[in-house]
């Protein structure tokens with residue numbers, strides 16, 4: 402799938418976001434190397450810090466179905482990923498990260514471009 406297709410799929414998925422507090426709906430569509438696609442949305446909570454971002458939902462869905470770091474070809478997101486999600490994208494060694502910029506264009510990066518000099522657990 403192209404970056405455009407993944408971002409458009411994420412935009413369609415975002416209608417399922419559970420975002421009653423921010424009213425900001427985010428979607429993320431993850432393409433595994435075996436061809437499976439996992440859609441995620443942000444899921445908020447009345448205890449605000451417990452909310453989960455769309456990217457992490459998509460990764461957690463993929464992990465739950467057996468996908469491992471290095472087995473993800475690409476992810477498309479409705480907007481630029483937050484700092485915490487960039488650490489998740491790094492952990493999962495996602496080859497291509499794309500998202501919709503505020504001006505409507507599609508941004509495309511390698512995961513490590515989004516988080517230079519990345520922190521890794523020593524020995525891992």
Ligand code: THU
Nearest residue numbers: 423425427443454455482483486
């Ligand atoms: N959000 C995401 O889902 N992904 C991001 O990368 C940035 C922020 C969500 C979290 C929260 O539900 C809402 O956007 C407002 O911060």
